[in-house]
Amino acid sequence: MSFYLPLISLHYKNIKITETITSLWSGCGEIVRCRLDEKACVIKAISVPDHINHPRISQTEFAINRKHRSYDVEYNWYLHYAPQLPSQSRALSCFKAIKHDSQKVLVFADFAVEGFTCAQAIDAHIAAIVKWLGYFHAFHFQVNPDGLWQQGNYWHLATRPDEYENMHESTLKQHADKIDKILRNCPYQTLIHGDAKLANFAVNNSTMDVLGYDFQYTGGGVGVVDVMYFLGSCLNEQQLEDTADDYLASYFRHFSGAMQQFGHSEYTAVVLNAWQTLWPVAWADFYRFLMGWSPEHVKVNAYMRKQYQITKINFGSKLA
Numbered sequence: 001m002s003f004y005l006p007l008i009s010l011h012y013k014n015i016k017i018t019e020t021i022t023s024l025w026s027g028c029g030e031i032v033r034c035r036l037d038e039k040a041c042v043i044k045a046i047s048v049p050d051h052i053n054h055p056r057i058s059q060t061e062f063a064i065n066r067k068h069r070s071y072d073v074e075y076n077w078y079l080h081y082a083p084q085l086p087s088q089s090r091a092l093s094c095f096k097a098i099k100h101d102s103q104k105v106l107v108f109a110d111f112a113v114e115g116f117t118c119a120q121a122i123d124a125h126i127a128a129i130v131k132w133l134g135y136f137h138a139f140h141f142q143v144n145p146d147g148l149w150q151q152g153n154y155w156h157l158a159t160r161p162d163e164y165e166n167m168h169e170s171t172l173k174q175h176a177d178k179i180d181k182i183l184r185n186c187p188y189q190t191l192i193h194g195d196a197k198l199a200n201f202a203v204n205n206s207t208m209d210v211l212g213y214d215f216q217y218t219g220g221g222v223g224v225v226d227v228m229y230f231l232g233s234c235l236n237e238q239q240l241e242d243t244a245d246d247y248l249a250s251y252f253r254h255f256s257g258a259m260q261q262f263g264h265s266e267y268t269a270v271v272l273n274a275w276q277t278l279w280p281v282a283w284a285d286f287y288r289f290l291m292g293w294s295p296e297h298v299k300v301n302a303y304m305r306k307q308y309q310i311t312k313i314n315f316g317s318k319l320a
Contacts, residue, residue, distance in 0.1 A: 002030075004045035004105045007098050011107075012036040028067065033110060040110040041095065046071045047103045066159055068102065069149075070216035075104050076147035077215040081191075088135035088258065092202070092213040111211055116202040119210075121234040125203045129230060130247050132210040133196065134254030137223035140191035141264050141271075149219025152194035153229070155289035156180060163292030172308065175319045176288045182281050182315060183222060188271040192221035197233035224275045227251050228282040237301035244303070248279060277314065283307030 008015060019033040021042070029046040048068050078094040085091055093109035119125045145152070157164065157180040167173045193200070194217030202211045231244055252272055259268045287304050290297050312319060 002045065003047055003103060004029075004043065007100055007103065007105050008036065008043065008107065011096055011098065014038065028071075036107065039095075040113045042108045042110050044106040044108065045103075046105070060162060063162065066154075070154070071104055073148050073218060074214070074216040075099060075106070077218050078106060080147060081218075082215070086135060086139050086262075087209075089132045089139060090209070090211050091215065092211045108213075111202045114204075115206065116204050116209075116211055119198050119201040119203045121198060124208065125198075125201075126231075126234060126247065127250060128203055128208045128210050129196075129198075129201050130227070130251045131254045132201070132212060133193070133223065133226050133230065134251050135258040136193065136212070137190040137226070138255050138258030138262050138264065141259065141262070141267070142189065143191050145191055145219045148191065149194065149217060151184065152192040152217055152219030152221040153225060154195060154217045155286060155293075156183075157285075157288070160289055160292065163289060165292070167288070167292040168295075170291075171312075172284075172288055172291060175284075175312075178315075178319050179281060179285050179288065179311065182318060183225070183278060183285060186222050186274055186278060188222065188267065188274050189220050190223055191218060192223065192226045194218045194221070194226070196226040196230040198230065199233070222275055222278055222282070223251075223255065224248075224279050225282045225285075228279070228286060232283075232286070232299055232304075237303050240301070240303040248276075252276070280307035280310040280314065284311040 005015065014035070014037050016035045017032050018035065021031045021033055023030050024044075024046065028048045029044065032043050032045070034041050034043055048064065048071065075097055078091070078097050082091040082094060092111055094106055095109065096107040098105040098107070119129060151158065157176055164173070164176060193212060193215065195214055200212060200214040202213070203209070227248060231240065231247055235243065256268050256272065259265050259271070283304050284307055287300065287308050290300050
């Protein structure tokens with residue numbers, strides 16, 4: 001019997017598992033499509049093993065604790081934050097969040113039944129998700145990340161000591177701590193999704209509404225960190241060169257409108273100026289992670305390296 005069935009049987013009488021959609025990262029559980037009391041649902045069942053099998057992750061207590069913490073954050077997100085989201089930056093509906101010891105079960109709506117499909121790397125979907133990010137960050141402007149990561153995303157320096165040690169000696173490694181501090185010391189913080197890749201969004205092709213999901217690394221940060229990671233997840237080197245500036249400008253337009261809608265308009269100009277300046281720094285920070293995690297990764301490209309060079313020019317005195 002799957003470990004999650006006794007947990008959900010305490011809340012639902014009629015349980016029918018119809019399809020296993022996927023396994024979670026490195027054996028941490030599974031996602032299944034089901035019907036619970038005749039309602040179409042998707043279950044995310046989480047049970048982190050004592051040993052994580054992954055070719056690029058050191059099997060350290062630190063790494064396993066990071067994964068445990070990520071699922072605690074996701075659980076807290078759906079309980080306390082997701083219900084408050086505005087219509088322009090909705091999350092996948094969570095019907096029930098169940099926890100027993102280290103095991104967790106999240107019961108979601110089946111977005112396919114609601115007319116949503118997995119986001120694709122096409123302009124209409126990318127533009128819609130860029131808008132989602134603008135509203136998400138404006139809505140959470142200066143929100144304290146209680147129960148979430150104090151510093152959002154899965155690659156920031158403090159949460160990746162093993163990868164930092166794996167880096168070859170270089171100016172990038174020498175600059176790592178100062179790049180991290182530049183991002184952390186920005187006075188204009190928000191909540192970031194923290195894993196805002198294309199695969200973590202669904203889009204309704206009729207309305208262009210967007211749903212976000214997988215909020216395991218949500219926490220404090222600057223909005224351009226999410227935008228950087230999102231565009232890097234769906235655009236190749238040439239596409240980044242050709243379109244990244246346009247998508248970033250679109251993000252800032254949506255963010256500005258949302259800041260006015262949510263009552264933060266007096267901060268808009270200074271935040272835009274600060275975050276625009278931090279755009280190359282966000283890329284440099286992710287570059288640092290990749291060079292310790294997988295230096296040959298396809299995401300390490302000329303556009304990313306150029307952003308690091310811009311960071312050195314713009315912040316030379318802070319990196320010295």
